[in-house]
Amino acid sequence: MSEKVRKGDTRRTRGNRTGFTTGACSAAAARAATCGLLGGAVPASVVCRLPNGREVIFAVIDGRVDGEGSDRVAHAAVVKDAGDDPDATHGAHLTADVRRLPQRAGEISLCGGPGVGVVTREGLGLAVGGPAINPVPQRNIRDNVRAVAAEILAVDGIEVRISVPGGEQMAKKTLNARLGILDGISILGTTGIVRPYSTAAFRASVVQAIDVAAAQGQSSVVLTTGGRSEKFAMRQLPALDEACFVQMGDFVKAAFTTAIKRRMRAVHVGAMVGKLTKMSQGLAVTHAWRAEVDREILADAARAVAAPADLIADIQAAETARFAAEKLAVLGLTVPFHRELASRAIRSLKRQYPGDYRLSILVCDFEGRFICRVDEHEAL
Numbered sequence: 001m002s003e004k005v006r007k008g009d010t011r012r013t014r015g016n017r018t019g020f021t022t023g024a025c026s027a028a029a030a031r032a033a034t035c036g037l038l039g040g041a042v043p044a045s046v047v048c049r050l051p052n053g054r055e056v057i058f059a060v061i062d063g064r065v066d067g068e069g070s071d072r073v074a075h076a077a078v079v080k081d082a083g084d085d086p087d088a089t090h091g092a093h094l095t096a097d098v099r100r101l102p103q104r105a106g107e108i109s110l111c112g113g114p115g116v117g118v119v120t121r122e123g124l125g126l127a128v129g130g131p132a133i134n135p136v137p138q139r140n141i142r143d144n145v146r147a148v149a150a151e152i153l154a155v156d157g158i159e160v161r162i163s164v165p166g167g168e169q170m171a172k173k174t175l176n177a178r179l180g181i182l183d184g185i186s187i188l189g190t191t192g193i194v195r196p197y198s199t200a201a202f203r204a205s206v207v208q209a210i211d212v213a214a215a216q217g218q219s220s221v222v223l224t225t226g227g228r229s230e231k232f233a234m235r236q237l238p239a240l241d242e243a244c245f246v247q248m249g250d251f252v253k254a255a256f257t258t259a260i261k262r263r264m265r266a267v268h269v270g271a272m273v274g275k276l277t278k279m280s281q282g283l284a285v286t287h288a289w290r291a292e293v294d295r296e297i298l299a300d301a302a303r304a305v306a307a308p309a310d311l312i313a314d315i316q317a318a319e320t321a322r323f324a325a326e327k328l329a330v331l332g333l334t335v336p337f338h339r340e341l342a343s344r345a346i347r348s349l350k351r352q353y354p355g356d357y358r359l360s361i362l363v364c365d366f367e368g369r370f371i372c373r374v375d376e377h378e379a380l
Helices: 022-039 135-148 167-171 200-215 227-236 252-261 273-280 295-304 309-317 321-330 334-352
Strands: 045-049 055-059 061-066 073-079 093-101 108-112 157-163 220-224 245-247 266-271 358-364 370-375
Touching (some): 022 061, 045 135, 061 093, 200 252, 220 227, 220 252, 295 321, 295 334
Parallel strands (some): 220 245
Antiparallel strands (some): 045 055, 061 073
16 A cells, blocks of 8 residues: 655655556566576566566666575565655565475465565455465566576476565555554555556546547547456447547546546446445545545445345445455355446446436456446436
8 A cells, every 4th residue: 555645745746757566576576586596696687577568677686695405595676666656665675585495396385574464354355364465466476487487397396485674664654554464565566567646647647538539539438447447348348449448547537527528428437346436435536545445335235235234244344345345246246236336336426427428337356357337327
């Protein structure tokens, strides 16, 4: 989670230079350390493939190889540069220690060291008791290790231990403890890139993208909350031109007011449960800094689809929307629950942003898989 930079703080005066996520930096450190484990020396820089497919050269610090033979451990670190959106982890040393796992061919074991948070609650999509390394960074770390470790993996496995010196202190500036992530930061990032979501520059890019679509004669716009929901929406709406798809991020108000101003006839929204809940709350900006998820909305939606009373109470006490989604999925209530939330979001959005346009919401899960579509005539 990112530290909130409030109005008046000099750090708010910044541009739109992108940076790299904790996940990307961890993957780069792991790849560099693996090179050291294989060759006996950690390189001063390493090429890392990000989750979005882009290849980036990262500078490597504190590279060393200790021990011999099966006891050899390679160590490398990458300093996080958050670009023009500095947060609590800007400047953090994402560190990897890599060693062989004898006679465990092909296995890549990933664990957390000091400064990486430990998951203590359900609802985060991670194993309770495990490290707070999100699924996409986990895959990206393993993919980068695998890319350079074929010789080792043919015989042995590899253990990758990610740590962050000072991570426990950094975490105090985040919402991790409230979410049940203790003793360190989270390793995050679905693309590997940090974009300055909190800047006027990103908001302006949302407006510009809708302006461009309108200028091309498009009458529909598809507003998504990020890369995964955009890819999902593109699969659901293949007939629409690429220009129709706009990643609005957290800027709901800017996106809707511009779409109405440009007289879009159809507005589609692609989202997952968390942002869907915040749209139901009527938030103009859905960033975690601005407001927490309204658990009463989640509880009411669960009640509306006949969830049991004890689960509704658990949802009211939980910290994430994901908790509700996962618990209701066990009961086979995924589709009705998300349809209920989408209907609430449609009513909220149409109240706040009235206009002569048709609104629909397409909902996907955390892997980008289709859950449901709700059109305004079904919700109003």
